[in-house]
Amino acid sequence: MTIAQILTLVVLVSVVGALIWDKVRSDVVALTGAAVLLVTGVVRPVEVQGAFASPAIIALASLFVIAYALELSGLLDRGIDLAVRMCRRLGAAGVWLLLALIGFLSCFLNSTPIVVLGAPVVRDVATALKLPPKRYLMPLSYITVLTGCCTLIGTSTNLLVDDMARVAGQPRFGLFEITPVGLPIALAGGLYLFLFSGRLMGRSLTGPAIVQHAPDFEAPGAQIGDADLFAERRPFQPVNAVLAGIVFVGAIAAAAMDIAPIAASAFAGAVLLILMRVITADEAYGGLRPQILILIAGMVVIGIAMEESGLAAVATNTLVASLHGVSPLVALVVLYGLTMVLTELLSNATVAVLVTPIAVALAESLGVSPRPFLVAVMMAGSAAFATPFGYQTNVIVYQMGGYRYMDFVRVGLPLNLLTFAVAIVAIGAFFPF
Template sequence: MTLAQIATLAVLIGVVAALASERLRADLVTLVGAGLLCLLGIARTSDIQAGFASPAIIALASLFVLVEALHVSGAIGLLFRLAEGAVNRMGKRALPLLIGVAGALSAFLNNTPLVLLGTSVLQQTADRRGWDVRPLLIPLSYATILGGTCTLIGSSTNLLVDEMVRKAGLHGFGLFEMAGVGLSMALVGAPYLALVAPRLLRGAGRDGALEQEIARDMLPLHPVRAFVTLAVLTMVIGGAVGGLPIAVAAFVGAIVLIAARVLSPEEAYGATNPRLLVMIAGMLVIGGAIDRTGLGALAASLLSNVTERFGPRTALAIIYVATLILTEFMSHAGAAVLLTPIAIGIAQDLGLDPRPFTVAVMMAASASFLTPFGYQTNTIVYQAGGYRYGDFVKAGLPLTLLTATAALIAIPRFFPF
């Protein structure tokens, strides 16, 4: 190993350890890591600028604005009110419908506001009817995670992997290109979330723990604003399907919404989730250093030597499981940035198409079902429901096994080696 590789590895280990400890803010950790690499001369100032100005960051910030517009216009609230009305008429039988609405919307919208609003609706409904809400909140989070795997804009992880694939000089992904794999995971996960997970979560929660009320109001419908917002969202999706870069389509859409006064500039700025964006920008700088120093290629070479004798499916499974484990201990964005260059390197060393391996990183980095901290929506319901750590293992382990099996079968079918 070269001196630059050793230094990069040391910084990487420090960043992973700090993220896994959860004692420090993730955005500060990645910024410190990026700064150290810059001081060591491994990362350049232009790399830091490129990280913050990357298309993934622009697309994510713009999509956050689009979701906020749907909220303030009352469009999302209308859908949840319709689902809540079905619950009032049909009782508990309609609860999977409410969770399903959140899951379906998450294919196109950011998960966090959907889970906040869905949690608020479930808590209010459960309070009125005397139901225990705890069997429902974890499935709500899991449903939005699965929905987000179905499109390129459904998850920040998907956008991040696509960004790194393009930087590696490979062809990027289309808006619905991963839908076959994502839907395969969702189809095996949906019956489990509707029928099995709530039973496993009966009596869940910490002894004496109080549920934390989540305040996310369903705003009244403003027909004109809602129409404009839906028209802009349709334009963004249509542009992306037609080949327009998602960053461009989403950015223009966000500007149109502000210009049309669907939401104010202050509301738009407040919706952008700067902590997540800064954390991702920092990880992009670290990922670039891994690639530039050849550390990723070295790791890929070592792994490809091990997997070569077992075939591409074994290599795919190793990448998937490695990403899955790393996601639970740091973050989905961090795992995606670290494993994508290695996945590409393994595929190239084995003479295979890198796309199935990068899709494996996409899916596994999103499939955080075992801990409350691997995905932001898990943290929201963990606090709201007063869950124990083990409740996520109890409900998440079967889902992890089901979705991993579905993904490893579906990926080679939709993305041949």
């Protein structure tokens, strides 16, 4: 191994170890790793600059601003009020319909702020209907993760894998290109949660009272605290709500029709909202969620170092040697399973950076299209259901609902296996080797 490869490997192992140790904020860990690689000359300043200005960062930051404009306009609060009235009329069926509507929003908006806003509503509605909130809070987190897999912008994982694949020389994904795989996964997972999650929780539904004000603690990818702290009511401003809604739909439509990449259309939409004074520049900065953006940018730098130093090629050669003689389908299954296990232990950004270059090189070594392998990384990179710490939204409902660790294992582990099977079938059907 070269000196650059050794340095990259040391930084990678140190970053992964620090993330597992979980005593330092994950965005600080990623920045530290990027700084070490820059100082030692493994990556150049221009490459670090490119990571912080990558399309994934621009798209996410712009979508955060647009979502914050929708929140400030009071549109989300008005929608919540309508949902509460619906649930009072329909009972338990209304709560599940509410979860489905929240899941639809998660197809186009980051799931973390959606769960932050929606979890207190689901809890309060269930309590008002004399239903156990535990029955619905965990499915709320899982559903937003599942529906986030339906579009390129549904999760930061998808955008990051797309960005890392571009670095490896692959064409970019379309906004709805992964929908034929993500949609069956979401439908199968949603049906499973509706039919079996309550039974699997069992006595936990009648367990201790809900934790109303749990302390803050670090979750992979973001600092997450009590969701009630974010549930601030906003006065309804009809004009701003309409303008923000039009800009959001326009940005999505422009990307869907290939008029402009999602990074360009979302960025233009965010700037337009500032120019129209729907949101001020200071408010826009406040909605950026820099800890998530910096985490992703730092991990992109590490991914670039793996590619430039040749460490990704070494890891791929090792994996290929262990899979010598197997079919592409078996290789896909192994890659999906490896990604899924890593996602339960590490942040989704870390896993995307680790596995995406390996997925591309593995496919090329087998002489097949990298597309199925990249889609597998996208799906498995978000499929963190078996622990309360595998995804940010799990942490929110974990502390709000007063769940036990094993509640997530009982409900999430079968969900992991179900989505695994559906994903492999759907990838094989819509992304031929």
